[in-house]
Amino acid sequence: HSAAGGWCLAWCLSPAAVFGQTGEVHRATQRHKGQPTMHVASAGSWPWQVSLQTTYHFCGGSLINSQWVLTAAHCLASFNGNPSRLTVYLGLQTIQGSNPNSVSRTVARIIVHASYNSETSDNDIALLQLSSAVTFTSYIKPVCLAAAGSTFYSNVSSWVTGWGNTASGVSLPSPGNLMEVQIPVVGNRQCNCNYGVGSITDNMMCAGLAAGGKDSCQGDSGGPMVSKQGGVWVQEGIVSYGFGCAQPNYPGVYTRVSQYQTWINSTSHNKHSNPGQFIKPIRNNVSYIRNPAGCIESLTSVSDYTAILILSKHLVTVERKTPF
Missing domain, CATH: 2.40.10.10 (Trypsin-like serine proteases)
Incomplete structure (x- = not known):
């Protein structure tokens, strides 16, 4: 050793x-x-949450732009790349009963990370391309x-x-x-x-x-x-x-999502949709501006432990105690 x-x-x-007993x-x-x-x-509190279903709910996922959903590779092992049995429900509150704010999409493509290892669960990540883009509402928004x-x-x-x-x-x-x-x-x-x-x-x-x-x-x-x-x-x-x-x-x-920025961007970017919106790591002495998706991008330097966000043309100063 x-x-x-x-x-x-x-x-x-x-x-x-x-x-375990075997070590x-x-x-x-x-x-x-x-x-x-x-x-x-509460309804609409997590508007990016989606339900993956065949005839029943079996896994979750998250909407990252109007046409792509992020999920785990192990959820899709039984599909062998064939999306015909798969439906994605967005804006869903309950699995049963009426969901007036929900829409559904079939899946055009299943993309499992090429290095996914089912034995170790390493690279347990996949993307689903929806059959058509969704319209954002108070109950359906990307994360x-x-x-x-x-x-x-x-x-x-x-x-x-x-x-x-x-x-x-x-x-x-x-x-x-x-x-x-x-x-x-x-x-x-x-x-x-x-x-x-x-x-x-x-x-x-x-x-x-x-x-x-x-x-x-x-x-x-x-x-x-x-x-x-x-x-x-x-x-x-x-x-x-x-x-x-x-x-x-x-x-x-x-x-760990941050390990896959390049993979997600290269996989989900096409002429019909923008790639997922990534939050850059927050550091001291950096200010940020909200982009159209509501995510933050680096802009200029400001004083320690603050970030300036531009929200609907209004400047807001946010105290930041712990970077991530």
Whole structure:
């Protein structure tokens, strides 16, 4: 063992490091929100959230522009690149019953990341091209994406949304409202100790409570994990995998969106749609301007810990205590 590897292993062998009897971490094939403290989301509060359905809801996703949806690669394994059975629902509040603000689209293309590894869940990311563009409303809007170089520190408060199980094996009760749960980011070093050194790659990030009780769950896979940065909601993660639902010492594992800016832009850009809108990493001494999608771009230098946002032609100064 190298000195660095030995240090990491020693650091990990704490009460929080729980391994399977064979020395391997138990790994769920799909992300399972645990017995959790979760809440029904208000209609329109997460307007980028989408539901992927065949004859039923099976995964979530997020709208990143008028014609593209971001989701997890493992959600699409059974489709073999054929989108004919797949429908995307946008503006949805409940899985059952009437949804007056919802629209649906079939899928023109499924694009799974070429380096997706189903064994390790590395590069668990995919894009869906909708059959036609959607019109943005109060209930259907794209999310901003964390740009390359973004860092989300431990304990940054984040939100996960979806129509997944309320606990392992426990389906969401009728009418199947969109649910939300607030969880803190867990650093990759700690998360590697929970799941086994090397399990959590730089393409992943984790979130949850050491005590458990709050998590994503089966059926939430592919959905967004977001946090509010500089007054704008930014998607930093995609629900990927975990050990059970809301188990102590097993935070949820998410695909780290900021690692894929180049891939998302090159894949989703065509003459019919703009690529996803990325929030550049916020640094001190930088000001920002909102672009037409509502995301922030670097502009000029200003004083420490402030950012100037131009919102509907009005200048607003926002105090920024923690960069990301």
